Amino acid sequence: MPLTQGQIINNRYRIVKQLGQGGFGAVYRAWDLNLNKAVALKENLDTSEEARRQFAREATVLANLSHPNLPRVTDHFSLPDQGQFLVMDYVDGEDLDTMVQRQGPLDPELALLWVNQVAEALVYLHTQNPPVIHRDIKPANIRVRPDGQAILVDFGLVKFYDPKLRTTSGARAVTPGYSPPEQYGQMGTDIRADVYALAATLYTLVTGEIPPESITRVEREVLTPAQELNTRLSPAVGRAIQVAMSLSPSRRFQTVADFRSALSQPASAPGGETRVVEPISGPPAETVIAPISAVPPPAAVSTPTGTQKVDLPPVWGPLSQPPGQGIAQPPASATQGSAAKKAILVALAGLILLLFMGFGGGAYIFANRRAHATQTARARALASLQAEQTRIALEATHTLEAQATALASTATAAAGQAKETAAAAAVTAQVFGTRTAVASTQQSLQAKGTAEAGATVAAVEATGRAVDAQAVLVYGPKSGSLAYIDPDTISSQEAGVFIENFVAEARFFNPFPTSSGIWDYGFVFRHQSQNNQYRLIIFSDKTWYLTNHTGSGDGKEIANGKILNLDTAENGNNLVRLVVQGDKGQLFINGVFVANLDLGARINAGDVLVAYATYKGHGLENKPVNYQDFTIWKLP
Secondary structure (H helix, E strand, C coil): CCCCCCCEECCCEEEEEEEEEECCEEEEEEEECCCCEEEEEEEECCCCHHHHHHHHHHHHHHHCCCCCCCCCEEEEEEECCCEEEEEEECCCCEEHHHHHHHHCCCCHHHHHHHHHHHHHHHHHHHCCCCCEECCCCCHHHEEECCCCCEEECCCCCCEECCCCCCCCCCCCCCCCCCCCHHHCCCCCCCCHHHHHHHHHHHHHHHHCCCCCCHHHHCCCCCCCCHHHHCCCCCHHHHHHHHHHCCCCHHHCCCCHHHHHHHHCCCCCCCCCCCCCCCCCCCCCCCCCCCCHHHCCCCCEEEECCEEEECCCCCCCCCCCCCCCCCCCCCCHHHHCCHHHHHHHHHHHHHHHHHHHHHHHHHHHHHHHHHHHHHHHHHHHHHHHHHHHHHHHHHHHHHHHHHHHHHHHCCCCHHHHHHHHHHHHHHHHCCHHHHHHHHHHHHHHHHHHCCHHHHHHHHHHHHHHHHHHHHCEEEEEEEEEEECCCECCECEEEECCCCECCEEEEEEEECCCCCCCCCCEEEEEEEEEECCEEEEEEEECCCEEEEEEEECCCCCEEEEEEECCCCCCCCCCEEEEEEEEECCEEEEEECCEEEEEEECCCCCCCEEEEEEECCCCCCCCCCCCEEEEEEEEEECC
């Protein structure tokens, strides 16, 4: 049975919401009551004795891992007849699967930057004793934090490599498009399974398409080269992806480090010939690989236009005699000139030795140059990302300033003077200092009730929003519907962000005319668990209420007031904007300042929700509240 919101597990972890679910359990966001922070709680519902022993072994090893691109495992425990639980850091940010779905293929430089970070984590895992194999690398399991750091999450299918075993019980699931063929059934897997999955992940990031499932590729389905789907991708990187996604493990890069090295190769060698460092074919002696019959060697593949030759890595290994034969004796003619041949061989051996010694120094220089090139590429990618963010912020600021100028031109001289006063305050104050000054100006102008004052209020608000260009988008915009449930239940939708200081905005559509009854909608914020939150609610009688709840549905009223410009008409809508920072807050309706809010009673990080029918008797059956562009920006 799934864990429920507000349920406390192991006397320590309060369930906040379910993040995802699979065949053997689910992942939840929870609140650590001891450390007062958000965590990710992963459950395994397999309660067999074998699964329990494996879980204890894996959890102990994972708890001792420490890498900047991996979440820390902070706790693990088992509950009788309920399953095993793994507690990890909750990683804030957006996963790469959501990012690709939202915006399409990523810029190759950014994709390579994040894949390189994940590769560093995998090299760390693979060099543990015993090696730790992730087995479920995919875009959805890579989250990018607000600081741009990529984190590899979800150890749900982790296994520890033992060359004596064909497979490990408990590590059974596959992800179509990302799992190699040996991960299906009872074939043996090793670190090269992660090489395949990481390459498939990069393929999706730069093309926007999930690769064909590996077992269908066994039947000769063609893998379209990534560089053909995204011409901005260098042929060298495209070729490296294809080699890493070879169906036979022996034809892939043998380590993630080899794959990462190939990704950092120059786009082309002098003369225009593309170069890729290819893997040495043939696994270590103790490695168990898939039977040859299961993965036919792709010497050639069929394409819609005919047969396309596929270049395979060379096979390096010792020469051997046919079985059962002794050492063959050379024919008599071969003894002629043997002394001269020996002399030539000695000279060649000396030359090879000198070349080898020189190559050693050259390899050291190349390694340093390659490391420098990797750092330069990362710096360029970060600079590109920062430049793009700056451009977007500047465009937003210029647009708002233009709107403010256009609105101000219609105001009277007196209103224009008020606008200039508020704008001066916006330039010289911090965000909340600005909003306080703007609010006092708006209140005095609203009292006059003139059209010119209204225009100036809107202009001042636009100026305030331009100042807020420093805010960072962390959620949305998302649109949806809140269905009426029953008189005792609030209908709500979580954003899934734990945040203290923010700007939240959404446009709510009135569910029915006021002649049919009473409706209310608004925001629940700094939400930690059921009835442990602030509620800011807008009522159809043109009033608003702010209440603090500390375990009770009733809560304590902090403030209330009137909303003069609230649209209560049938099919009407209202844009609600909430600003929260520290112990202060502000409410705006339809772009007009309404009130300052005292938030000193609850200063903590929490989730943000849109809500409907928070009071008994509000709302009607089959009359949902639709909302549009629910968006959250993080404030410093």
